[in-house]
Amino acid sequence: MDIEHLEKLWTITDQQKKQIEAGYLRPKTLGDYLAQWAEEYGDRTAVIDNSTRLSYRQLNRQSNRLAAGFLKAGLKSGETAIVQLPNSASFVLVIFALFRIGVVPVLAMPAQRENDIASLCDQAEPSAYIVPDRFLGFDYVSLGEKLQSRYPKIRSLFIDGASNSHQTINTLRTDPVPLPDLNPFNTALLLLSGGTTGAPKLIPRSHSDYAYNFGTSADVCELNESTVYLAALPVGHNFPLGCPGILGTLSVGGKVVMCRTPGSDEAFRLINEEKVTHTALVPPLVKLWLSSKEWDTTNTDSLSLLQVGGAKFDPETAKRVSPVLGCKLQQVFGMAEGLVCYTRLNDSVETILNTQGRPMSSGDEIRLVDGNGNIVPDGEIGELHTRGPYTIRGYFNAESHNLTAFTKDGFYKSGDLVRKTPEGNYVVEGRVKEQINRAGEKIAIAEIEPLIEKLDAIDECVIVAVPDDELGERSCAFVTHKQNIQPPTLKELRAYLAKLGVPRFKQPDQLELAISWPLTSVGKINKKTLIEKAQFKPTSRRAG
Numbered sequence: 114m115d116i117e118h119l120e121k122l123w124t125i126t127d128q129q130k131k132q133i134e135a136g137y138l139r140p141k142t143l144g145d146y147l148a149q150w151a152e153e154y155g156d157r158t159a160v161i162d163n164s165t166r167l168s169y170r171q172l173n174r175q176s177n178r179l180a181a182g183f184l185k186a187g188l189k190s191g192e193t194a195i196v197q198l199p200n201s202a203s204f205v206l207v208i209f210a211l212f213r214i215g216v217v218p219v220l221a222m223p224a225q226r227e228n229d230i231a232s233l234c235d236q237a238e239p240s241a242y243i244v245p246d247r248f249l250g251f252d253y254v255s256l257g258e259k260l261q262s263r264y265p266k267i268r269s270l271f272i273d274g275a276s277n278s279h280q281t282i283n284t285l286r287t288d289p290v291p292l293p294d295l296n297p298f299n300t301a302l303l304l305l306s307g308g309t310t311g312a313p314k315l316i317p318r319s320h321s322d323y324a325y326n327f328g329t330s331a332d333v334c335e336l337n338e339s340t341v342y343l344a345a346l347p348v349g350h351n352f353p354l355g356c357p358g359i360l361g362t363l364s365v366g367g368k369v370v371m372c373r374t375p376g377s378d379e380a381f382r383l384i385n386e387e388k389v390t391h392t393a394l395v396p397p398l399v400k401l402w403l404s405s406k407e408w409d410t411t412n413t414d415s416l417s418l419l420q421v422g423g424a425k426f427d428p429e430t431a432k433r434v435s436p437v438l439g440c441k442l443q444q445v446f447g448m449a450e451g452l453v454c455y456t457r458l459n460d461s462v463e464t465i466l467n468t469q470g471r472p473m474s475s476g477d478e479i480r481l482v483d484g485n486g487n488i489v490p491d492g493e494i495g496e497l498h499t500r501g502p503y504t505i506r507g508y509f510n511a512e513s514h515n516l517t518a519f520t521k522d523g524f525y526k527s528g529d530l531v532r533k534t535p536e537g538n539y540v541v542e543g544r545v546k547e548q549i550n551r552a553g554e555k556i557a558i559a560e561i562e563p564l565i566e567k568l569d570a571i572d573e574c575v576i577v578a579v580p581d582d583e584l585g586e587r588s589c590a591f592v593t594h595k596q597n598i599q600p601p602t603l604k605e606l607r608a609y610l611a612k613l614g615v616p617r618f619k620q621p622d623q624l625e626l627a628i629s630w631p632l633t634s635v636g637k638i639n640k641k642t643l644i645e646k647a648q649f650k651p652t653s654r655r656a657g
């Protein structure tokens with residue numbers, strides 16, 4: 114690759130230069146990739162949902178027409194737009210249209226509510242917000258209007274579906290116009306972090322690093338033209354989007370099948386009807402699918418690979434995947450910040466059941482360090498720090514946070530406690546972050562505790578992650594309360610949080626009253642003791 118030539122065209126950082134020279138990053142935008150796929154795969158089906166079936170050519174053409182519509186509606190290159198769409202063909206059209214005009218989509222999850230989106234608005238200052246009219250009974254137009262009145266910078270609310278008062282994705286499309294020339298090394302999309310302390314941070318992924326992410330993932334997972342990928346997890350998440358997910362499948366000419374919810378009823382039906390070969394799940398969903406198999410006789414024989422990641426997958430459940438679902442298992446340990454580890458399809462059963470695999474790229478660097486930042490001896494547990502061609506060097510608009518989230522030499526401090534096996538695979542043992550991984554969805558404890566402490570009756574609140582058979586981890590709020598005020602019940606607490614716009618998954622699953630806090634020898638609250646207590650009383654004040 115001739116760097117001098119590229120530098121004449123675009124601004125390129127020194128790190129990017131190194132990655133280009135090493136052959137990892139290519140000077141091509143995501144919009145250009147779609148145009149190339151349309152050339153190569155033409156009339157093959159690219160994506161289907163319950164009402165739409167788009168060929169590669171149609172996807173390319175319609176996203177060009179939507180790009181023109183967005184420009185006409187006033188969106189400008191360099192702006193951001195929050196995209197909160199469920200799994201649908203529209204999602205793919207919308208993100209490619211935005212990629213093409215250099216408007217950066219912030220990929221929000223359908224389950225997020227006012228508080229979460231407000232925090233994204235604070236960070237990204239979006240010019241547009243793109244929502245469905247309704248999804249799973251929830252009215253997103255009202256949510257959009259509320260946010261628009263709170264954030265006047267949001268000039269347009271675009272609706273996927275029907276609307277009298279706002280522009281819709283369907284009516285927006287118009288004749289193609291010349292599109293801006295974009296730097297492929299610039300940010301193409303903003304993913305949401307799992308959240309460490311406080312609200313999720315925004316993760317800037319460039320056209321070229323994301324293309325490397327899904328392209329290499331597609332290689333490692335051995336996808337090809339006959340791959341039929343079921344998008345069951347919410348597609349704004351890095352796992353179903355680019356590991357290899359939707360984009361990896363499209364890059365090889367496969368077919369993407371959109372599943373609106375990840376439950377087994379819809380998923381099994383689609384696997385059968387569309388002869389799905391690949392899909393990705395978080396561990397709690399695997400358990401649900403496995404138990405559904407006991408009574409659901411829908412034929413799922415076409416499934417050849419189930420990817421499982423996002424949270425620790427226990428080896429006992431892992432063992433049941435192949436016999437019950439009749440497919441191979443792949444463990445995936447990844448993060449929206451970049452690094453993705455996979456077990457390989459031809460690894461031994463031992464490795465696949467008991468490890469979370471190894472990095473997908475020879476350019477990935479991993480250090481396991483102790484509390485002082487020193488590298489731990491081989492085989493011992495340390496915090497995983499990583500750097501590589503597709504791992505970010507900083508969050509979006511978060512300068513002060515970046516000083517602590519990355520090392521001086523550019524490694525991302527993942528907060529995961531990991532050990533390396535003699536064969537070179539990684540096993541996730543825990544994490545140093547204050548975070549709950551509830552069925553793969555990450556809850557930043559520091560975001561919820563202060564909200565609960567605002568209640569008159571509550572003195573102090575400490576939330577802990579409690580191991581849970583169904584969810585992997587559930588959240589338990591311990592509270593000390595003021596003597597003469599009746600503390601809330603779990604139901605009341607949840608209703609209060611819901612009113613503040615906290616989505617259900619972030620509301621505590623369990624509430625326990627404490628009189629005083631158990632302390633460690635250095636005087637910190639002993640969370641281990643709290644977790645044990647919460648486990649000991651698993652049903653005391655849990656909601657049904």
Ligand code: OOB
Nearest residue numbers: 307351352356422423424425445446447448449541
């Ligand atoms: C994926 O991405 P995020 O950004 O939602 O969450 C990343 C965090 C990791 O730092 C780790 O704490 C946890 O989720 N995690 C796992 C895991 N995979 C992710 N913990 C244990 N075992 C695993 N297999 O979750 C994500 C991104 C790309 C692909 C897959 C998952």
